[in-house]
Amino acid sequence: MAQNHGPLVYEGKAKRIYGMNEPGEVMVEFKNDATAFNAKKKSEIDGKGRLNCLLSAYFFELLESEGIQTHYRGLISDNWMVAQHVEVIPIEVVLRNIATGSLCRETPVKQGTKLKPPLLDLYFKDDALGDPLLTESRLELLDLMSSDRRAELEKLARRVNDVLSHFMQKLDLLLVDLKLELGTNQEGQLLVADEISPDTCRIWDLRIDDPRDRILDKDRFRQDLGGVAESYEEVLKRVQEVSSRPRHYN
Amino acid sequence: MAQNHGPLVYEGKAKRIYGMNEPGEVMVEFKNDATAFNAKKKSEIDGKGRLNCLLSAYFFELLESEGIQTHYRGLISDNWMVAQHVEVIPIEVVLRNIATGSLCRETPVKQGTKLKPPLLDLYFKDDALGDPLLTESRLELLDLMSSDRRAELEKLARRVNDVLSHFMQKLDLLLVDLKLELGTNQEGQLLVADEISPDTCRIWDLRIDDPRDRILDKDRFRQDLGGVAESYEEVLKRVQEVSSRPRHYN
DSSP states (O other): OOSOOOOEEEEOSSEEEEEOSSTTEEEEEEOSEEEETTTTEEEEOTTHHHHHHHHHHHHHHHHHHTTOOBSEEEEEETTEEEEEOOEEEEEEEEEEEEOOTHHHHHSSOOTTOEEEEEEEEEEEOOGGGTOOEEOHHHHHHHTOSOHHHHHHHHHHHHHHHHHHHHHHHHTTEEEEEEEEEEEEOTTOOEEEOSOOSTTTEEEEETTOOSTTTTBOSTHHHHTTOSOHHHHHHHHHHHHHHHSOOOOBOO | OOSOOOOEEEEOSSEEEEEOSSTTEEEEEEOSEEEETTTTEEEEOTTHHHHHHHHHHHHHHHHHHTTOOBSEEEEEETTEEEEEOOEEEEEEEEEEEEOOTHHHHHSSOOTTOEEEEEEEEEEEOOGGGTOOEEOHHHHHHHTOSOHHHHHHHHHHHHHHHHHHHHHHHHTTEEEEEEEEEEEEOTTOOEEEOSOOSTTTEEEEETTOOSTTTTBOSTHHHHTTOSOHHHHHHHHHHHHHHHSOOOOBOO
């Protein structure tokens, strides 16, 4: 870490957030901790913090270049970034291009089904409740956002999914699904927050046919397939081949 | 049982369905079996089949009198009825007037919160999947019904809830929530099917303040409160005081 940070304001499963002298900005440290199944499964994976921080920086800059606002400001080191302080909306937005994971446990939709249009699922971010799926009516009942904001959120999430899917496709990567967290800044604008990485996206290698070997994301950890860091590294390598190094924060 | 029935066509957790000579009609036998938590908890409760059959008959006739179509044709005995054969829609429609049960486990909504308008939840009827909650998008993905049919179903379910709530209110009973199953007959009309009973409705006694003692429904079984049949009997008693005996099928 290259700069002094303020007090720890939040520690999550994969990141620590610190205050900064600059009001309205925070410093984000990406940890090597790996968790799955609502933190019932835990481990530490060397290099994961660096990989997820770098990949997030690349993906946030990609989104920016497409006119999509994110909380990202710039890197400080390979596993630290500066981000705009946002009011996080306590909802996980999941976009699914291919059916797998919980969708296939919770519906009769078959593993590998192409979802056109991509399926959007909203989950209430609450570890104690196990991040439950929200219907539109439950979302309304919880009074978490207006219906206009919901429409805006859905439109934004779908654009992020389109931009990332298209980019990955060119790298022979398939974006299977994607979890986004969104927040609002002081001006009330909706921004993509949190991280975008193989912890939050399912990514399959289109150069590999074997359904286990092609997995380049956190499912390697969930399913004990090994080679977690190596897979994330493979994604980073392909991204780096076509992108310029993310900017340094100053 | 007063009449010969045809072959068993379906056995569920609480009922057996038999064919009849009359095509388009079935005979429904209400069993004393009690199950909860997706049949992880099982027991037998003397008299439950009779109570649920009679109460369903009363409630179906009440709905009919309000112009709502149901599959019910008439009683054969206290625990057997004849019903129209319907194509069951594999969805459980839950209307909630007061927050309790799974809603309070799956959201931060507090126990006892009045839900205005009543909250409508749709669950996919599938024991192996644990009857998962359906969002509108997942419902669309599963292609179980058109959006027109969905709107019709919602309107019908809300009317059933209104009619039953209003009726129960007059008996000093509070309809807390209600699970409906719907089906279509050969003409494609949407009908209320299955049963309407303290197995499928949560009902609280408005004459009693104690939050455990006032429960007159399957929660007595779920929560091991005892007096299951006595509670169902109390509901039946109040219904009988204001209703004429359900018709006999012939």
